[in-house]
Amino acid sequence: MIKKIDHANVIHYGADSLIIKTSGTGLSKPFCQKILSEEFPSPETLARLDNEFDICSKTNCSSIRKALKKEKQDDHASILLEYIEGKDLNKYFITEKPDFLQQLHLAADLASALTDLQKENIFHRQVHPSNILIEQATGKIFFIDFGLATIGNVFESGVSHVQDKQVEVLKYIAPEQTGRINRAIDNRADLYALGVILYRLFTGVLPFESKEGLELIYAHVAKTPEEPVQLNSDLPKVVSDIIMKLLSKNAEDRYQSAFGVKNDLEKCLHQLETSKKIEPFPIAESDFSGKLYIPSKLYGREKEIKYLHHLFDTSADGKKTTLFFSGYSGSGKSALIDTLQKPVSQKKGFFIKGKFDQISSDTPYSTFVQAFSELIQMIMTGDEAYQLRWKKRIMDSMGNSVKILTEFIPGIEDLVGKLPDIPLLKGIEAQNRFNYEFVRFIKTITDKDHPLVIFVDDLQWADASSLNLFKVIAGNRDIEYVMLIGAYRKNEVDENHPLLKKMAELREESAFYEEMELKDLLYEDVHELVSGSLMTEQENISFLSDIIFSKTQGNAFYVWQFLKSIYDERLLWFDFDLQRWQWNAELIMQMNVSGNVVELMTAYVQRLPVETLDLLQTASSIGNRFDKRTLSVIRQVNEKKVENLMNISITEGLIIPFGAEYKFAHDRIQQAIYSLIPEKEKTALHLLNGKRLAAHYNQFEVQDKLFDLVNQWNLGVDGITDEKEKSYLANLNLMAG
Template identity: 35%
Template sequence: MISYHTKAVTTLPGYQLGQCLYEGPRTLVYQGMRLGDGASTIVKILRTPHPSFNQLVQFRNQYAIARHLQHANIVTPLALESYGNGYALIMPDSKAMALHDYWHKFNPNLEEFFVISLQLADALHYLSQEQIIHKDIKPANILICPHSKQIKLIDFSISSLLPKETQTIQTPNSLEGTLAYLSPEQTGRMNRGIDYRSDFYSLGVTLYEFLIGNLPFNSNDPLELIHAHIAQNPEPISTWVCLGGQLCPEPLSDIILKLMAKNAEDRYQSALGLKYDLKKCLKEYKKTGKIAAFTLGERDLCDRFLIPEKLYGREHEVETLLESFHRVATGESEIMLVAGFSGIGKTAVINEVHKPIVKQRGYFIKGKFDQFNRNIPFSAFVQAFRDFMGRLLRESDSALAHWKRKILEAIGENGRVLIDVIPELERIIGVQPPVPELSGSAAQNRFNLLLEKFIAVFTTKEHPLTLFLDDLQWADSASLNLLKVLMVDRQTGYLLLLGAYRDNEVFPAHPLMLTLAELQKQQTTISTITLTPLSIPHINQLVAETLSCSIELAAPLTHLIYQNTKGNPFFTTQ
């Protein structure tokens, strides 16, 4: 059995544990020796004696993904030992230390920086070839052997192994990784999936910090950091003193800023392209002690088929949506609808305004009605607010205390009604007393009133709220009634309700259209954008950028695609 004390593990069957090398909030790392053959090992264990299922899955994941990797710059684990309620990850002891500790202890020069960076580029190239996204590149997960300067990448606990036919994973519903090093798309607020280029962004943050000793964005407020990754450009470091006590060469600053581009299409497209530019810098630096300006990415070619995750031909529609948000940010409330056929890009257009809304400190939440669950009332509202509460739970303790006070002031002792449909709310406001049972319309009216007061807590001048309800053509009658409650005679403002629906599936007597007509009679501001198919020039631009060729060369393929899809964006990408 394992013995638990203040630091968790003191003994592990088959191993002799020595000095504790690292003590983190979730894990402990020990020096060890395998008793069978006397091999020197590193033993990583979970700190808690009673880990959650998710913690166990993540811990096992790092072994499952890394055990088959064979690369000089990646630590391949030796074994995963079961014990008690958890696991111990056994790794070879290469006498390495964390990169962060190394640069503080040994004060490396710029030449060493290039040696380290080139090895990291090698490791990321290997991972991309193996269809692995690390998702947590940071100094603490990079080891270095002080004498050989060999780099070792560790910790694949949240990494993703993609199927061969897949190049991206979907936008995450929750934050994974270390916030200071997180790519914009990993925040879940960028309307795009995650691919291997997410690791390039995290590498850029790591190299930025390595060079000048400061992170590009530094804050103890999670929302501030998320906002910075999405909306703020890092300060160029060409005017900063870097390793070796000299000004950072401008081309090196440009390489790091290219790695940290907000959109993945603007970053390096391959680790080999990055490696080429770094080698060019190192060669000139060793020769002259300086690095002259040059064009970045000359050998940077993507080695896989990736369709750019950006909108084509929807600039006017996106601008209309943003104007609507700007009006709401001044204190108004309104409904903006986006209509069109299936696959025409309604959801994509609305999601595109997510980033600008976050940039202006607004909240953007979304839910989707389901064709086969129309018997479940308020399903899209519940989905949106469950996700929103999950986001709030990642804020600081002081922020949570603020929300708890505001919510309880708004809903009084009726919190149990909302907790029954939004369980995450209980973790913010605590256990609430039972409430009298009501039936029929009385219960629905109480719920509507409470949800209206609850939503009003988050519709403020500091944080205007955008609520996106997708597939409104399938909304249940209770949800449509709630729409009327929320939008009629609103006194507080700062609420933008975005809705998407298939206009070919509704008719004048459809419940949605009747609800909208009733809202218009009540002087509610309602606008509608109807999306049309993409034009041939816009599809040609998509094809040319996907295949990295000229628009003239892309034209024949574009016409063939257009004949088959008639400009439908979904069918076009398929």
């Protein structure tokens, strides 16, 4: 409890903080103090407060109130902020009844304030009315609450696990932020939120309204709101069009900058004030962001997408479909499969995925554990009644047998409760029992209202247990409403590979499956990709496309990374005076990358700060996925420093935050970073990882992290000379079976 607080001065009670108005000492005007409610807050809560201070203390943006200093209030962390006398936009909506001219002025002011943020390259990430202040004396707009904000874009998997208490936030969330579709997230998500706000401003209602968080997520992804002009017949059609463009599902179809929105709204204002009416005009003509955005569209993949969606429709109608999907690394296999997320969400099904890891390839069932842990998390984000329905369904079908799965998917017990122990089995008997119960679990959770897509990536690195489980699921004729997808690198799977043997066994058992191979992009596809990424139709862009195609030979990942590289190195830039993209063809042609994406990525990451690169090298030695705590233990630094160093990598698109974890944006990035570690140092690094983790874990954590731990020790085995350590490793391997 916070002492010495005059609650008469509290101007806001938040979920994890409160804000008080105070005059303080030594300051010439009032300020406000944001104080965390808990004396010992979670690291995430503390990190958000630190992030808000960092952004608000360093910015020159006039639409952000300045942060003045950090201090403690009765041992509670707090920050001092400028005090703005006024009301938030939510209260404005409730208490004010503006006329159309006032609404239009407010809309233009909101767009202008967001333009100020974008000029400073600030991505708010949680724009909604409670985070917008209107100054009483001047009407000036201020954005507040920058706990989740970033400088630059953030490439993440989305807010895939949102709790019920955040329903108000979900009313303003962009489709790509829901975690239900595979899209990079950038500051165009703020523009979508602005569209929701303007919709409410001019119609008096929200585009989507529900008390259920999952219903709101579904609506943002799958539903098209009614046009504002249909709800407010007095609203000029062009204003309605501006709002609907902001609410486009695909970020490429929205305005690309707040400046473009501001410009169009000011045109409307000028017409209204000079001629008392607003005539239609082409919108977004002055909408130039000058930025390179990751395109959400997959160019040259129309036939493959249609085929995939057909297979999903077949499974959603009650069948089980199995697809083996091959292609070279970087051809875009994962991105293509991720296009299923939207149709799955539209049918209120589950899309889950996991990825095998070359470094930790011996961990049994690791990818299935990732995928089904994600499924349990999705269920746990629902309200209590939703969770109880799933608990009853699982327990009625499986009873205490579900305990068998909890060894690998401990989150199940969070849903169904603590279960009694069951008799232990070993060897092939244990594996057969696990596979049997796993198939029962899949049958239990799927039906016509809940189709399931299971995507298992990088099967070329799968362990024997996982390959066998994949075959069991693929071969089971009783499973319904399931689409099972296994992707692999064709160039890394020869005729003697265990995967091809499993596929042959399925054929011998007359278990039907589909196969598809993904080829590299054609020149026409690369040209479309380049034009789409630059959001331009200028006639000479084909010259740039020629250069990029000759350098990359149409490998989709390589094309994007090459384009990003020349943009980052200022060999490609947007000329705002000419309103055209320009590039230095001679220097681009001189880039010596030898058609190798790993070589390009290696050169790119070597420009990172030394501390960041060192941390990424340690992360690459752990695997494709890792968490702050593990890096903190190995590097022996606090988690806040790990987070700060990781933020650079997130902004650069190298790392993606994923719940409480991080993952490399592509395994080629992990490979490039891992390749920078000298071969003679890799053994010592893995052994050090293993030793520090073993010293830090208690006996329960050792059980929980056993396979990760034993993997690091095994990779460092050549560096072990101490007999006690050899004995310890032998015991770890025995425990791991």
